[in-house]
Amino acid sequence: MRQSTEHFVTCSPGLEPTLFREAKALHLSRLEQQVGGVRFVGDMADAWRANLELRTAIRVLRRLERFSCPDDDTLYRVAKSIDWSRYLRSDGSFFVDAQCKESALDHSQFLAQRTKDAVVDSLRSASGLRPSVAKEDADLRIHVHLWRDRCTISVDTSGDSLHKRGWRKYQGYAPVAETIAAAMVLNSKWDRKAPLIDPFCGSGTILIEGALIASDTAPGLFRSFGFEKWPGHDDCAWSEIRSQAKQRAAMPPKLKLLGRDLDQDHISGAMQNVSSVGFRDNCEFVAGDACAFPWKRGWGATIATNLPYGVRVGCPEELDQLHHEFGTTLRTSCSGYNYAMLVGTRQFAHLLGFDKWDSLPLQNGSIPCRLLVGSL
Template sequence: MRGRHIFFATCAPGIEPVLHAEAKALRLAKLERQVGGVRFEGTMEDAWRANLWLRTAVRVLLRLERFEALDENALYERVKAFDWAGFVGPEGTFVVDAQTRDSELNHSRYIEQRVKDAVADRFRERTGVRPSVDRTDPDLRIHVHIFRNRATLSVDTSGDSLHKRGWRRHQGRAPLAETLAAAIVRFSRWDGRAPLVDPFCGSGTILVEAALIAANSAPGLFRQQFGFERWPGHEPAAFARAKDAARALERVPGKLQIVGSDVDPARIEEARENVAAAGLEGRIELQEADARDFAPRPGWNAWIVTNPPYGERVGAVARLVPVYQRFGERVRTGCGGYHLALLSGEETLARALGIAPDERVALVNGALECELLLAAVP
């Protein structure tokens, strides 16, 4: 696909500032921060770079058209009139995802059905063969967003969600999405050189994402495939060169120390396997330890970046209050000069820390509303 296009990189709620900063660092053109993501303009090569490098994006959508969709016939005719041959073949597969708000067409499933019909009918009338729907592994993902009767028709360049990096071997008990972990590290303002510690490391997601940031390693390099690689006309040789260019920018930090610990030995073993799968053996130290006994190492001025358990995910809040109280006490009394970034899903537990945050960032972890508490420990 030649020429310039409009793209929209989506993200989870609250992460827009970090995603915008990432897109700016990539020098993507005509950036505009919006609710739910960042708009930019560029070529397909820019979309390749966005998929390879954006750590906090969930998907990179390519906008095809915008039009009024006051009723199902208007929607059907505009979708059917579009030439889909550049994105999927008559024997390929596709799926449609729709969202609607404040519009006459107010049932997302029905919108998906009508768009599916329009794409299938176009192919059938022209070729006698129609692509089929595959909800699990389609060649093409079509997105329709309707707001106040105005439809935006897009295709997903990413394929699977970008949080599925490809390095994870174990989810852990209460998994943190890789994209959210990267955002937490970015929000913490970690400089990539000071020690970073996660005393509730679980399966190691924050540790791995921090190490990849420090190494300037493109997270998309772990992926087996992106959505655009299945489109007709994709240029594999050119994309291979783009990946080689990304690999050439990797660096191995010198004396960087990233340390994770967890009270559960099973979680530590999971973290070891995840770290190994990410190619980070020897760069991340893991140990079995109770966060209630957390103590700073002599001479360190570190960042504590962590996602402790909270009641909705792994147990009752009351059981966790003493854990937070003891951990907060250890930080307050022994970690002067440290920086703390802690994801909290329960205000009772946040208060139990006894640490007044300098800043609170509203985020969403899965379906749970959370706050990232940021503090400089005096």
């Protein structure tokens, strides 16, 4: 477990600086911000902590080999030389995700197939047993990345994408990704003392991520990880790290998180979700119009919300009016408030009518959007 190696933590486009700040706060070593994520060097305990603690991460990849790869025979030879028994039982299941660009090997499926052959042959020659290939619920996910004939083979320590926290009971329609919701809160000016408000709360994702942040609750406490299936996994040491994270978590007793949505089903679902993380007493969800929220002057609250884009919800004829009316309401009723708002276009941002803001281009799933951060 103490052997240090290179890891790459992936994230959604635009979140690299936020993820880098998180990784720095976690005291991971030899950090480097790169396109698509953050690199660090550490042992398995560091990989465990990265999976458990990083709120904007999607996957933590442990790099095994990096080499010049001019042809498929080289790929097969290097992949077969890896000691796969450290990561996969001979009768286990695995899946290979391959990507290639600007290389002699220019077919990702062929790249994946040659890697699969190498893994199967390596384990079968050692044990006589043949692992199976399974895209769903595989015991191990292997990542192969080939760019300009330079190949990197990594194992995925995370398993399911880290945005799948494990607390969600109610999905709702078009929810914001948990990693994006966490980034909204982390990039806001919220002091974690004044109320956090989401007037378009949907299934409650943003407020729940805010509650996890305010209480210093590790986002990975509600789920399991891919590395737990690895042969030789030190469950005792891992349990100690989880236990320390649980003991650290504590919600500020007077903190309030307030959500509103027109759909009563969303409100009921949000209450289910927040109950699964244990913060029901701090969160209040009410069905109603966002523009009719009972704002209080001098509250100093932070508004964190995912405004309708019209890509998945809403219709174009109504969205302009919604943004204009909502912006007018906030400008007249919420002086001194902070905000972090996800909007679909520059036009929607300007319709809000705010004087100035910081803008961070993001991608919520496949949808390009912008995070606006500022004060009223």
